[in-house]
Amino acid sequence: MPIIETLSERPEPIAPSTLGCAVLARFEREPDTLVIPVVENGRPVGLVERTAFLQKIAGRFGHALYDNRPISFAMDAEPAVVEGDTRIDAFSDIMLRGGPAALLRGFIVTRNGRYHGVGTAATLLKAATDRQREYDARMADQTAILNDTRAQAITAARAKSQFLAIMSHELRTPMNGVLAVAELLRRQPLNEAAQAHVQTIVDSSESLLRILQDAVDLSKAEAGELELNPxxxxxxxxxxxxxxxxxxxxxxxxxxxxxxxxxxxxxxxxxxxxxxxxxxxxxxxxxxxxxxxxxxxxxxxxxxxxxxxxxxxxxxxxxxxxxxxxxxxxxxxxxxxxxxxxxxxxxxxxxxxxxxxxxxxxxxxxxxxxxxxxxxxxxxxxVVEVEPPSNVSDLSELNLQSAPHILIVDDNATNRVVAQALCEMFGCSSELAEDGIEALQAVQENRYDLILMDIKMPRMDGVQATQAIRALDGPVSRIPIVALTANADPEDAKHYLSIGMAAVVEKPIKPERLRMAMNAALSTTQAAAADENGDGDGEDARAPRRRAARRA
The missing domain is CATH 3.30.565.10 (Histidine kinase-like ATPase, C-terminal domain)
Structure with a gap:
């Protein structure tokens, strides 16, 4: 913090015996001089403030009273005196408590009690302004540094979040395959020890998937990208x-x-x-x-x-x-x-x-x-609409007895094997495609009752394939499509449904959930066909099945 000495000016002092006319002449010669110190034997004894002195001279009989008399008759005999090593902020507080008049009168600066200089309200104001300007500049620099640091941190956090999301997907794909195969094994006639081993595989895999999801969510939160869907x-x-x-x-x-x-x-x-x-x-x-x-x-x-x-x-x-x-x-x-x-x-x-x-x-x-x-x-x-419960078991009996023919579309071989085994378990026949392009070609060459569609695939992904199928002419454009995806985000699921998918099933595939989604999708299609043929119960019949598909 600066001290008062740094603000002081060093005007030439005058003696107490100096005549008033000499002081007036000096003020006229030095228009920028605001105060003149009065010093005797090196020590301050008074202060002549420009405005106050000129007011006295300009008054009635002013020249007669002061021109030929010592300045001691017109000076401020009790000016504010401050040692030069006093902190500016401390002295400013003292002067402010004295009111505006104290600032206008100015003050004398001493060093060990001897005259060293003078100060005025203008010098204090300039010091305060300079100090504020320096403070603002420092704060601006610090703010810029903080903003830059924050931007770098956010960029790094987002990069980490994106990296974890990619790694999570790469790890989820094989883990989902492990879980799906384990689910198939659980349904086989295994002895008690083997069932325990399978359960260990399931528990460990699910634990790893939860850790992956937690890591991705934490990274999103740190990057400010943890989104809510209220x-x-x-x-x-x-x-x-x-x-x-x-x-x-x-x-x-x-x-x-x-x-x-x-x-x-x-x-x-x-x-x-x-x-x-x-x-x-x-x-x-x-x-x-x-x-x-x-x-x-x-x-x-x-x-x-x-x-x-x-x-x-x-x-x-x-x-x-x-x-x-x-x-x-x-x-x-x-x-x-x-x-x-x-x-x-x-x-x-x-x-x-x-x-x-x-x-x-x-x-x-x-x-x-x-x-x-x-x-x-x-x-x-x-306020939510209360939906009547749908009988999923009835849907199962209604549709899968007809042994529908399924097209399984997935670029991962393990996922295709698992989906094919589940279709066989449900009594369905199936064919395989490795990406959206193969699926689009297959539906134009063969008849399918339902498509199980992976989302992330090379060449043409599940979303693009669905949109392409829906754009075809004829009944093929209405084949029910069930999404199989590790992207369980509600906004993603909403998007998949909006482009024409009938249901979304999260990986790792649970047999019950897949069966429920397939039943609901097939039932909705059958009800729509019955409507077109004039058989049906119309919208009332399809509503519970659509709700079942959404829940799946």
Whole structure:
């Protein structure tokens, strides 16, 4: 911080005996001089301020009173005096407390009590302006550096996110094949030991896929690209889905899983239901690792406040609990709760998702009786149309008895083998194509009842192939197409349906889900054909089948 001495000017001082006419003459010669110090024996005794002195001279009898008298009669005998090493900001505060008059009078600067210079309001103002200008320049430089650093960090995070997305896809493809083959093996007449080995393959593969998804989501969050898709979501259905997903796994682990929902069963919130389930899935998966006495509770409480829905979610386990020094850091990336299992990503993803939803998430230690992970959310209330349940088993009996002929389109040989084996299991015949170009040629040369279409393929992908088939003339343009994809993003699925696909089935392929989607797609086509022939029940007959296809 600059000191007062750096602001002082060094005008020639005058003695107290200097006549007023001499001072007036000097002010006339030096129009820029604002104050003249009065010094005796090297020490300041007064200060003549230009404006004040000229006002006295200009007054009635001014010249008669002051021209031939010593300046000591007209000077300020008690000026502000400050040592030169005083900080500018400290002295400025003192002067400001003295009011505007103190600034106008100016001040004398000393060094060890002896005259060193003078200062004025103008010098203080200039110093303050220069200081502010320097501060603004420094802040501008720092802001530019920070913006540049932030831009570089975002670019790096996006590059990492894109790299992880590509690597995730490359790893998912073989892992999906492993899981699909394992699902086929589970349906074979194996002995108990072999079934256990197959289950280990399934569990390990699903765990790896979850880690991959967590890594991709965390990278997206760091790059500011973690997107939400808020839609009308029935909250009871969310908990039903969570229970259906985790009950088999909990049963295998010998854990009692209690999933509960407290609230209006028809209550729906405008929220990203997929991300909400992801948070529950990560918290429940984490709790199952540490359930010591075999109990995990997952509960969601929801109630209405005006047009908002308040949600309180709790996931509790009865394991060893959290280490005291990790309660606050457990949501950081690569931090484990009470043990070494996992990659330490799931809880961090939970925090990122809850934060993006505008909520709050935290952990509580239950004093040696496990841990509780809690999060609170608020969302707009939604009104959803209650759909009558469709009888999937009836759809199965209705369609697959006719042994439809299926075209399987996938560039991955393992995926083609798995899909063909599943079609055989369902009693369907099938043919194979390796990309969209082969599929487009096949549908123009042969008759198929349904197409199972992969999305990412060389030469022509699944989206392009679907659009090309829909652009053909005649009945071939209406062949039902079911997408088989690892791109489970809701926006992607919505796009696939919008271009004419009948359903979307996520990889790794679950036989029940694939059968349900095929049934629904075939049933919708059959109902449409019946309508055209004048047999049908029309739209009412097709509606539940379309809903079944969307759910698949």
């Amino acid at each position: 839609i009308a979501t029935p909250l009871r259905a969310v908990m039903d889905d969570v229970q259906s997903l985790w009950e088999p796994r909990a049963s295998q682990d010998g854990v009692t899983l209690m999933v509960g929902y407290e609230g209006d069963t028809e209550l729906a919130a405008v929220i990203d239901g997929v991300r909400l389930k992801q948070v529950f899935n990560n918290l429940i998966g984490n709790a199952l690792k540490f359930a010591r006495n075999g109990v995990v509770e997952a509960r969601l409480k929801a109630w209405v406040e005006g047009d908002q829905i308040r949600m309180q979610a709790r996931v509790r386990d009865d394991g060893p609990g959290l280490d005291a020094d990790r309660v606050d850091s457990v949501f950081e990336p690569f931090v484990h709760g009470s043990g070494p299992d996992g990659a330490g990503l799931g809880l961090s993803i939970c925090r990122q998702v809850v934060d993006r939803m505008g909520g709050r998430i935290w952990a509580e230690n239950n004093q040696g009786r496990g841990a509780t992970f809690a999060f609170d959310l608020t969302a707009r209330r939604a």
